[in-house]
Amino acid sequence: MFTARLIAVPCKIFNGAFSGDRVVEFELANKSSYRTLVPRFYCLHEDGVRIKEHEPITDEMKGLLLCKVVDFLPDGETILEVPDHKRVAVDTSMVRKIQPRDEELVPV
């Protein structure tokens, strides 16, 4: 098990009202979905590159949301702090390790 604090979770990314905002949605450990508003900075392409101001070009795109690990639980759940400062539980299998590299964050 890794112990990185910054990780990413797969999510759907939608445009927000402003170019700096995005709405993201992902699945929680209890299989419900969590939807919130975050700054664009925390939204990454699936290859870890931050999304650009004009993305998603269509209504939605698949991507990653940059989060912080708060806790790894023994039952296969990970507690994350989402950029909206809420703490949510996801399946640990969803969590993608992120390796910061210059201005990009690269999943490894």
Add this chain to the structure above:
Amino acid sequence: MFLSDRDLAQAIDSKLLIVDPRPERIDTCAIDLHLDRIEEAKVWSVEKYEKSQRVRGAEPYLRIGSFHYKDFAPEYLSPVPADTSLPVFRDGELVVLRQNGFVLWQTKEEVGTPEEGARFVCFIEGKSSRARTGLLIHMTAPIIHANWRGKVTLEICNLGPFTVALKAGDAVAQLAVAALTSPPLERRPEGQIAIGQRNVEGGGSAIARAPGNGEGGLTLKA
């Protein structure tokens, strides 16, 4: 304790404070923030909202208790219209606010603190010279929490007697930064249940999830 100009510059240099693009100048204890491009000025489409409520057979009011900005904003915020009869309208590169005109406008700068190990908290404030015309640039929500970074949405309202005009690049707000007395808690408080956890019923925790799609966060059980 608020940061002085020299501390602000040092905090930016050491990447403990994010202001992007980097400010050209720093005042004694604040950094000017500017309006983003005009396309980032938005007004609420009240007519659209009321129409959608009518179609649903619902009352025309905005129920704040069940209001979720994340869903509401993309649906009902619109670019500033050119119709000069409205309280807020676009005149070329200007956004004009008549008395009581209200517009949301994103800052050009992305500001905040790093995702980890934040040592500062930021505050958005207006500028006194603008305020004296009656221009309000934020409403009750000046804090940029530690460990958050992004562009800030200003809630701009013309409460003064003039019809005022704003344009991209105008310095209407300022950022003040204070040091935290200790870093934010990085671990989960004992017994706290996160939103979306499995098998939390009857877990004996002192803390339970608040109702309503996680919007309420975590609250103590009575």
